[in-house]
Amino acid sequence: MNYESKEKEGVVIITPKGKMMAGPDLEKLHDKIKELVRIGARRMVIDLGEVELMDSRGLGILVAGLTSLRNVGGELKLARITNKIESLLVITHLSKVFKTYGSVDEALKSFQTGS
């Protein structure tokens, strides 16, 4: 697994690629999210459109990112979730917790409109 990170309209967009499954590569993404929050990121979109598989550690990192951002008045939103990931969010009841959007642009727009 690897990831790309960029900023657009004051929002950090992270795009993981491959399998978001437990292991050293996934922990690098975890560290990256923590570091971004530490240096001041408050709005974040995780673009999951290129994620093949996700396990509980992958979900755990999304939850950790969400809670750490909300603790400092920020927000983490998910974009382009696949059917597999949507199923995972539903069975773990995390679909009630995360805001999800069909595209990164929709997620970015939601930060402006507050939706």
Next chain:
Amino acid sequence: MARRLSKIPHGVAFPSDQKFLAAVDRYVEQELKKAGFGKDVIADVAISVSEFVNNAILHGNRQDESKLVRLELYHAPGQVTICVEDEGEGFEPDKVASPLEGENLLKEVGRGIFIAKMLVDSVEFSRGEKGGTRVKLFKKLPV
């Protein structure tokens, strides 16, 4: 760097280090592909196996690299059974808290067994030969 898995009858064994997780995932995927399983079944089994292998490394063997995790894979037409065994002190699966209740919902950890059980047809826990936890996963092809 790719980590080497040691061959054992019906499977592989490896030290308790998360650096082996990617190699284990590749092994399971290759074996299931060779056996003719479809993408969705492979995905479900791969996630379940990842959960239990990671638990074996972290919680069973507590990342003690002198202790091995063993993975055995058996397949027959339309079904696969995978056993994951550690050399830890065993655990009581009934005492694992539900990840859906109260403040557990927003915890970073604690969903692995719950997710793994949802993705396969059955999960059985028993004691391994060395006293650790042995988990048996069973998945059949959708009819």
